[in-house]
Amino acid sequence: MPASPQPPSPIGVGIVGLSARRGWASTAHLPALRGLKGFEVRALSASSAESARQSAEKHGVAHHFGTAAELAASDAVDLVVVTVKVPDHREIVRSALAAGKAVLSEWPLGTGPAEAEELASLAAAHRLRTFTGLQARSAPVVRYLRDLVADGYLGEVLSTTLVADGRGWGAAFPEGGAYLLDRRSGANLLTIPFGHTLDALTMVLGDLDEVGAVTATRRRAIEDPHTGLVHRPDVPDQVVVGGVLSSGAVASVHYRGGRSRGTGFRWEINGTDGDLVVTGDHGHLQMGEYAVTGAHGTDTALGPLPVPEHYFEPELRELRGTTAYNVGAAYEQIRRDLTDGTSLVPDFAHAARHHRLLDRIERAAHRG
Structure with missing residues (x-):
């Protein structure tokens, strides 16, 4: 009898920045990976x-290393996952690419477009698969919106308006979060919540071709609640962008630092034959729960449009409603990219283009 086909070997993952104490890697990446069979x-x-020893003991990971370069050199690792602070991405990603490994880097890829373009060029030269953590694109609600628009639910899209809170960059910041107030870190309101959401918006509606912008730092002194030190941020806590999409539709997006007592997140898309509205309690589209309502044709009022079940990954059922779900959905797409040769998850070249768009927005704001 012919031998039955063997299941593919799981993709061996090495996580740079998995801590025994806290952090995004332990709350999002680890649960996501352990919820999927292919990793x-x-x-x-x-x-x-x-x-590293303490973290490996806590999380039950076989191999631990004191440096990212040692991890990347390990034969046990097929995919290097970079989850440290943005200023450290460049050197860690370079070491992983030099070791010939596929890489997933959290977004932002670098502290600015120059670093992102360098890493994208290096990955292309090595002909290695790369992935960027813009997981809002993998969220069921965003994929559903894209399909509604593509299938003509709205007719021709006329305009879109989005207003949201950044949750951070308000009157206080989390423990260890002072670097989020320093422009040199590359991690701020513009690059993180606004950057994630803008990437999803362009996935749904097309590229932003013409850009005008205003940015402002309205909170000029913020006290660290843990140390009492006063920080003076040089990053914006207000970002307003207006522009024209490649389709000709007009776009308006306003991100506000901190939390509003009013609107946490509201995204309207208006067309010749319908309207869509997405609502949630904060502007981190990459990690929140959002509801869709819509109306088209002869409808006179918005009605609920639940995301159909086929947009969700069955293996990740236990993670639905958590910040780990969209990360897991992205990993499932990465598995298909690595095993089937697809290109579902944005790579470093995409990340470099998105960095350039954010840079255009900053320069437009500086020009006034």
Whole structure:
């Protein structure tokens, strides 16, 4: 009898920045990876060899390393996942590419377009698969919106308006979050919540071709609640962008630092034959729960449009409603990209283009 086909080997993952104490890697990446059959978390690195040992013991990971370069060199690792702060991305990604490994880097890819373009060029030269953590694109609600628009629910799109809170960049910041107030870090309101959401908006509605912008820093002194130190941010806590999409539709987006007592997130898309409205309690579209309502044709009022079940991954059922779900959905697409040769998840070249768009917005705001 012919031998039955063997299941493909799981993709060996090494996570740079998986801590024993806290962090995005432990709350989002690890649960997402362990909810899927196609991956195996085999290695981690942390800020020191001892920290890595403690983390490996806590999370049950076989291999631990004190440096990202050692992790990347391990034969157990097929995919290097970079989850550290943005200023550290460049050197870690370079070491992973030099080791010939596929790489998933959290967004932003670099501190600005120059670093992103360097890493994209290096990945292309090595002919390696790369992925960027713009997981709002993988969210069921965003994919559903894209299909509604593409299938003609709205007719021709005329305009879109989005207003949202950044949750951070308000009157306080989280423990260890002072770097979010420093422009040099590349991690701020413009690049993180606004950047994630703008990427999803362009996935649904097309590229932003013409750009005008205003940015402002309205909170000029913020006290660290843990130390009492006063920080003076040089990053915007107000971002307003107006422009024209490639379709000719007009776009308006306003992100506000902190939390509003009014609208946390509202995204309207208006067309010749219908309207769509997406609502939620904050502007991090990449990690929140959002509801869709719509009306078209002869409808006179908005009605609920639940996301159909086929947009969700069955293996990730237990993660629905958590911040890990969209990360897991992106990983499932990465699995298909690596095993089937598809290109579902944005790569470093896409990340470099998105960095350039954000840079255009900043320059438009500086021009006034």
